[in-house]
Amino acid sequence: MKNNERIIESFLFLSAITALVIVSMILLFLLKEGGPFLLRTGISDFCLGMNWHPDPVAGEPAYGIFPMIVGSIYIATGSLIFALPLGVSCAVFLVEVAPLWVQSVIRRGIELLVGIPSVVLGFFGLVLLVPLIREYFGGYGFSILAGSIILGIMALPHIISISADAIAAVPNAHKEASYALGATRWHTIWNVTLPSAKSGIIAAVILGMGNSIGETMAVLMVAGNSTVLPEPIIDILDPVMTMTANIVIGMNYATGEYQEALFATGIILFLMIVILNGVSYHMLRSGKIIQ
Amino acid sequence: MINIAGHHRILSHDTINKIATLILWASAVITISFLVYIIGYIIIRGIGVINISFLLDSPRMSGAEGGIFNAIVGTLCLVAIALITAVPIGVGAAIFLIEYATDNPVTRVITFGVECLAGIPSIVIGLFGYAFFVVYLGLGFSILSGGLSLMFMILPWTVRASEEAIKTVSMELKEGSLALGATKWQTIVQIVIPGALPGITTGVILGTGKAIGETAVIMYTAGSSLLLPHSIFDPVRALPYHLYILVSEGISEDMAYGSAVVLLVMILIINLMAIGIQKMCNKRMK
Numbered sequence: 174m175k176n177n178e179r180i181i182e183s184f185l186f187l188s189a190i191t192a193l194v195i196v197s198m199i200l201l202f203l204l205k206e207g208g209p210f211l212l213r214t215g216i217s218d219f220c221l222g223m224n225w226h227p228d229p230v231a232g233e234p235a236y237g238i239f240p241m242i243v244g245s246i247y248i249a250t251g252s253l254i255f256a257l258p259l260g261v262s263c264a265v266f267l268v269e270v271a272p273l274w275v276q277s278v279i280r281r282g283i284e285l286l287v288g289i290p291s292v293v294l295g296f297f298g299l300v301l302l303v304p305l306i307r308e309y310f311g312g313y314g315f316s317i318l319a320g321s322i323i324l325g326i327m328a329l330p331h332i333i334s335i336s337a338d339a340i341a342a343v344p345n346a347h348k349e350a351s352y353a354l355g356a357t358r359w360h361t362i363w364n365v366t367l368p369s370a371k372s373g374i375i376a377a378v379i380l381g382m383g384n385s386i387g388e389t390m391a392v393l394m395v396a397g398n399s400t401v402l403p404e405p406i407i408d409i410l411d412p413v414m415t416m417t418a419n420i421v422i423g424m425n426y427a428t429g430e431y432q433e434a435l436f437a438t439g440i441i442l443f444l445m446i447v448i449l450n451g452v453s454y455h456m457l458r459s460g461k462i463i464q
Numbered sequence: 465m466i467n468i469a470g471h472h473r474i475l476s477h478d479t480i481n482k483i484a485t486l487i488l489w490a491s492a493v494i495t496i497s498f499l500v501y502i503i504g505y506i507i508i509r510g511i512g513v514i515n516i517s518f519l520l521d522s523p524r525m526s527g528a529e530g531g532i533f534n535a536i537v538g539t540l541c542l543v544a545i546a547l548i549t550a551v552p553i554g555v556g557a558a559i560f561l562i563e564y565a566t567d568n569p570v571t572r573v574i575t576f577g578v579e580c581l582a583g584i585p586s587i588v589i590g591l592f593g594y595a596f597f598v599v600y601l602g603l604g605f606s607i608l609s610g611g612l613s614l615m616f617m618i619l620p621w622t623v624r625a626s627e628e629a630i631k632t633v634s635m636e637l638k639e640g641s642l643a644l645g646a647t648k649w650q651t652i653v654q655i656v657i658p659g660a661l662p663g664i665t666t667g668v669i670l671g672t673g674k675a676i677g678e679t680a681v682i683m684y685t686a687g688s689s690l691l692l693p694h695s696i697f698d699p700v701r702a703l704p705y706h707l708y709i710l711v712s713e714g715i716s717e718d719m720a721y722g723s724a725v726v727l728l729v730m731i732l733i734i735n736l737m738a739i740g741i742q743k744m745c746n747k748r749m750k
Contacts, residue, residue, distance in 0.1 A: 178649050185564060188556030192623065193577030195616050199584060199592040206595050262491035270488050281739065282496045284670065288731040289502065290677025292704040293724045296711055297502050300509075326498055333495070357477050359484035380583075387585025389680040390708060417587045417680070424594070424684050439591045443584065450583035454576065 203443060207436030219437060225400040227423065227431040236434045238441070240402045244317075244413030245442075248392060249385035251321025251409065252328050253378060260332030261374060265362055267333065268340045283330040291327065295394030298323040303395055312410035315397030320413070323391045328381045335380065339373020339460070340366055376456035383449035387442065389417040398422065416442050503728055510721030518722055523690050527706060528716045532723055534690050538607075538700030541693060542686055543675045545611025546618055551668055554622025555657075561623075562630045563652060582620035586680040589616050593685035605699040610686025617681050618671040625667020626660065633659035662745035666738045673734040677727060679704040703727055 211219060214236055222237015267279055298319055307314030343366050351361040367374075397412020400419075404411065414422075416438050423435045475483075521531030557578070565571040593613030603609045633656050641651040679702070687699030688709065701709075703723060710720040 178647060181649050182560075182564060185556045185560035188553045189560040189565070189574050190577070191553050191557065192581045192619055193574055195619070196577050196580045196584070198596065199588065199616075202592050202595045202600075203588070206591075259491050259494060262488055263495050266488040266492045270485060271492065275492070279492055279496065281735070282499050284738070285503075285731070285735050286495075286499050288670070288673040288677065288735060289499075290679070290704050290727050290731070292677065292679045292708050293506065293727055294502070296707065296720060296724055297506060299711060300717070301505060326502075329495060329498070357481040359481040360477065362484070383583055387583070387588070389585065389587040390704075394708070394711065417585060420587050420591060421680060421683065424591075436591060436595070439588050443588055446583050446585060446588075447580060450579060451576075454579050 200443065203436055203440045207433055207438075207440050210430065210433035211437045211440060214434075214437075219434075220441060223402070225419075227427070227434060234430065236437075238416060238419065238438055240400055241414050241416045241419050241438070242441070243402060244396070245386045245415040245417070247317050247403075247409075247413060248320040248324055248396060248415060249382050251317060252324035252385045253332075253381055255321055255325030256328040256332050256381065257378060260329050260377075261336050261367075263329075263333050264336035264340055265366070267337050269358065269362055269366065279333075283333055286326070286330045291388060291391040292394070294323055294327060295391035298391065298395040306410070310410055312408075313397055313412055315395060315412045317396065317403065317409040317411060317413055320392045320396035320415075321409070323395055324385045324388055327388060327391065328385055331384060332377050332381050335377035335457075336370070336374050339370040339377070342373065342460070343369040372456055372460040376453045376460070379449050379453040379456070383446045383453070386415075386449070387417065387446050389421060393418040393421055503732075506721065506724045506728060510718075510725035513718050513722030514725055519726070522692070523706075526713075526715055527690070527710055527719055532703065532706060532719070532726065534692050535701050535703040535706035535723070536726070537692060538686070538706075539676055539703040541607045541696070541700055542611045542614055542682060542702055543672060545607060545696065546614035546675050547668065547672060549612065549615045550619045550622050550671070554619055555626045555664060557623045558626030558630055559652060559656070562627055563648070563656065578620050578623050581616065582624075586617060586678060589613055590681045590684050592616075593681065598685055603697065605685065605687030605689070607686060607693055607696040607698060607700055610682040610700070610702070611696070613681050613685045614675050614678060617678055618675050621671040621674060622668060625671070626664045629660035629663025629667065630656060632663060662741055666741050669734055669738045669741070673731050676730055676734070677704055679708055 219236060219238060220242060221239050222235065223239055224235040224237045225240070226232070226235045228234065263279070267276060271279065302319050302322060303314035303316075305314075306312070306316060306319055310318070347365050347369060348361055351365045352358075356364070392415050396415060396418065398414040398418050399412040400414050403409075403413060420435050420438055420442075423431065427435055518531045519536070520533050522534050523532060524530035557574075561571060561574065565574075590613060593609060593616075597603045597609035597612060598605060637655050637659065638651055641655045642648070646654070682702050683705055686702060686705075688701045688705060689699040690701055691698075693700050704727060707720055707723040707727065710716055710723065
């Protein structure tokens with residue numbers, strides 16, 4: 174009996190470390206495939222290079238992903254500008270204002286929104302949003318703006334649920350003290366609840382940033398995939414290519430050094446996201462929003 | 465903002481409170497309308513394409529004609545492999561974290577591993593799946609390569625959902641079982657797992673929804689073959705990837721709408737199942 178329990182316990186332990194093993198193997202294989210290339214080219218030349226001409230037929234190949242790093246950050250930031258105000262006010266509503274039945278409608282809605290496949294959202298953006306932008310704002314329609322809106326919709330459910338958890342974690346005594354001093358509900362939300370939930374909301378923003386940078390299919394379908402920087406740099410109606418789109422498009426026919434360059438893009442992407450998630454995870458833990 | 469208005473008495477506190485409440489309601493209505501609009505827009509335009517032969521015929525001419533049966537089969541095979549592997553590992557990990565481990569550096573590293581995996585972009589997991597399963601292990605583009613890569617994607621979900629579910633099992637029940645002389649493992653099998661089952665099932669069902677819609681992970685691991693597979697070593701094309709190819713190669717917008725509707729209906733059914741299970745369990749609890 175004792176022996177059996179020990180076998181079971183070691184199976185459970187192995188299950189528990191599986192995720193960690195997978196993450197280490199992902200890093201290992203990315204480094205194996207893309208690391209030598211990255212060292213050969215130089216990390217700064219690769220990350221700050223302006224030109225991406227991977228095809229050796231068209232002359233000396235150049236591998237610079239700076240425009241794509243900018244594209245990814247642009248679209249991720251844009252998605253948050255869109256999702257943050259809406260998401261936080263929706264979270265406040267969910268926790269502080271909504272009657273019970275409305276709460277359950279919103280929670281179900283959020284679960285459903287998380288479930289919509291990104292390729293379906295990308296398709297929706299392609300058939301509705303892109304033509305709308307082309308018609309009313311000009312440009313190609315495939316743009317930073319289109320990518321930001323679609324990714325903003327994808328980021329909404331995550332922003333709402335993490336912010337709602339942060340708001341719900343504010344001790345009732347603080348709010349009651351505010352009410353006892355004669356403050357209205359809004360006064361209490363603005364001066365007591367939101368400031369106390371601040372670190373949780375910032376963590377949600379950082380996590381949302383990571384999610385948006387990592388998003389692939391939807392952004393691939395609406396952002397236009399141009400490997401040069403927007404001109405002028407602030408033109409949100411210009412198309413951009415994100416790092417994720419670069420990998421998807423390239424993997425279709427890449428071989429040799431070109432493929433290594435895509436794995437190197439994966440390494441940069443991996444690092445950016447692990448750093449963002451690590452910061453966010455640390456904030457949520459130290460804010461006691463997750464155990 | 466509030467203070468300025470308050471000092472000048474342009475708007476009373478009461479009015480500001482009412483306006484703010486209105487804005488909060490509006491934000492919720494806007495969020496829900498996005499959802500309804502997106503789903504409605506696609507279903508209204510795509511429902512006309514759906515019929516029995518669309519669902520049960522094989523695609524012809526790269527998918528411009530015929531149906532999407534082979535892509536549906538592809539998706540189901542991939543999701544099955546992912547679930548068969550992710551559920552035991554995920555539940556096992558959750559049991560270990562909640563019942564066996566105490567809060568120490570080891571468990572913190574384990575939990576960080578789960579969080580890390582949850583954050584890794586799907587295309588990076590796809591790259592890894594390609595380098596590891598397809599090339600290094602020589603499995604080629606296959607259901608096995610794609611399904612196992614997909615497992616990496618849903619494993620964190622399974623762990624988290626199971627952890628939440630196991631936490632809800634009451635301490636008294638567990639202690640009662642231990643006091644009657646049951647071993648730790650007997651208690652887990654007979655008290656903890658049955659008690660946590662509804663929560664675990666709900667989590668797994670929602671994870672299935674995630675796996676059905678995932679594209680970037682399976683593009684370069686499961687392949688894009690439109691033939692029906694004969695074994696788990698054959699390549700398949702999953703439905704979301706089929707949709708992407710229909711759109712990006714301009715093969716057929718009608719077929720794309722139809723595929724999108726089928727995907728959405730699958731997700732809707734899955735969410736309804738999750739809600740149903742939650743309702744059933746709430747009733748049982750009462």
